[in-house]
Amino acid sequence: NSLPALYAAWAVLGASMAMTLYEPAFNVLTKRFPQRYLQGITALTLVGGFASTLSFPASAGLLALFQWCGALAAIGGVLIFAVAPLHAWALRGPPQRPAAPAAHARVNGKDDEEADGRADGKADDATLQQALREPSFWLLTATFTLYSFAAAALWAHMMPAFMAKGRSEAQALAVVVWFGPAQVAGRLAYVGFGRWVSSRKLGLTVLGGLPASLAIFALADQTAALLVFAALFGVANGLVTIVRGGLVPEYFGREHVGRISGAMSGISLLARAAAPLATAWLLLAVQGYREMLLVLSVVGLAALVAFAFAKPPRR
Incomplete structure (x- = not known):
C-alpha cells in the first residue's frame, strides 16, 4: 500500500x-x-x-x-x-x-584437450571481445535496436493512433486482436518450411514486414487495409524473435552466446524503454500520428538496411 x-x-x-x-x-x-x-x-x-x-x-x-x-x-x-x-x-x-x-581425436600431433575443443566447435567460437571487433556485431545490434524502438513506439501509441483515425476502442481492438494469431501463423509456417530457409534470408524477409506494416497503418483508413497491417505486423513480430535467437550462434558460435546476445539485447532494451517518450516528443514536431508512423516506418527500413550489410564474420 x-x-x-x-x-x-x-x-x-x-x-x-x-x-x-x-x-x-x-x-x-x-x-x-x-x-x-x-x-x-x-x-x-x-x-x-x-x-x-x-x-x-x-x-x-x-x-x-x-x-x-x-x-x-x-x-x-x-x-x-x-x-x-x-x-x-x-x-x-x-x-x-x-x-x-x-x-x-588427434590432429597433427595436437594434444587431446585442444582436439576436443576443436571437435566441440569451441575453437572457432568468438568471445565477446572478438565479437565486439566485428562490424557484423554492431550492424546486428543496430538492426534489433532500431526494430525494438519502432515496435515499442507502435505499441505505446497504437490506441491513440487508432483514435486519430476516428476509430473507437472496440474497432481498434477488433484489429489488434489479430496480432497474436498472425504471430502463431507465421511461426507455424516456419515450422513447416524453415528447414529450407537460412536465418539470414528469413531476416531479410521478416525485417521488411515492419516498415511495410507501419506505412500501411499510417496511410490506411479502410478496415480491410488495417487488417492487412495487423497480419503483416503480427507475422513479422513473431518471426523476428526466431531470427534474433538463431543469428547469434550462427554468426559467432555457441560457446559465448549468452554474453554476446546479452550485450546486443542490453542496448535494444534501452531503446525499447526510451521509445514511448521519444515518440511523444516526436509528436510535438510533426503534424500528427500519420507522420509519426511514417517516421517509424523509416526507422524500420533503416533496421532492414543495417541487417542487409551484416554479413557473417569469417572465423
Whole structure:
C-alpha cells in the first residue's frame, strides 16, 4: 500500500523477467541442446505465441472472478507451483555435447584437450571481445535496436493512433486482436518450411514486414487495409524473435552466446524503454500520428538496411 513497495515489486519483477523471458531462454537452449537449438527456439516461440494469445482472455476471466489482487495471486501460484518445477525438470542433468567427429581425436600431433575443443566447435567460437571487433556485431545490434524502438513506439501509441483515425476502442481492438494469431501463423509456417530457409534470408524477409506494416497503418483508413497491417505486423513480430535467437550462434558460435546476445539485447532494451517518450516528443514536431508512423516506418527500413550489410564474420 505504499509507493516504495510498488517500485520494489516492479524492480523485482523486471529482474525476474530479464532472467526468464525469450533472450535468456534462447541462450539456455543453445547451450544445452547445441545440435538442435534452432528447433528448440522455434518450438519455444510457437508455444509462447499461443500462450500470449490465450493470456488476455485468461487474465480477463481471472479479473472477473477474483478482482486484480486475487488474479495476481493466482498467476503467481501458477508460476511457483507449475512453471518453476517444470524448469527444474526440463533443465536437469548436464548439457548435451556437440557430436565430435572421430577424425578430430588427434590432429597433427595436437594434444587431446585442444582436439576436443576443436571437435566441440569451441575453437572457432568468438568471445565477446572478438565479437565486439566485428562490424557484423554492431550492424546486428543496430538492426534489433532500431526494430525494438519502432515496435515499442507502435505499441505505446497504437490506441491513440487508432483514435486519430476516428476509430473507437472496440474497432481498434477488433484489429489488434489479430496480432497474436498472425504471430502463431507465421511461426507455424516456419515450422513447416524453415528447414529450407537460412536465418539470414528469413531476416531479410521478416525485417521488411515492419516498415511495410507501419506505412500501411499510417496511410490506411479502410478496415480491410488495417487488417492487412495487423497480419503483416503480427507475422513479422513473431518471426523476428526466431531470427534474433538463431543469428547469434550462427554468426559467432555457441560457446559465448549468452554474453554476446546479452550485450546486443542490453542496448535494444534501452531503446525499447526510451521509445514511448521519444515518440511523444516526436509528436510535438510533426503534424500528427500519420507522420509519426511514417517516421517509424523509416526507422524500420533503416533496421532492414543495417541487417542487409551484416554479413557473417569469417572465423
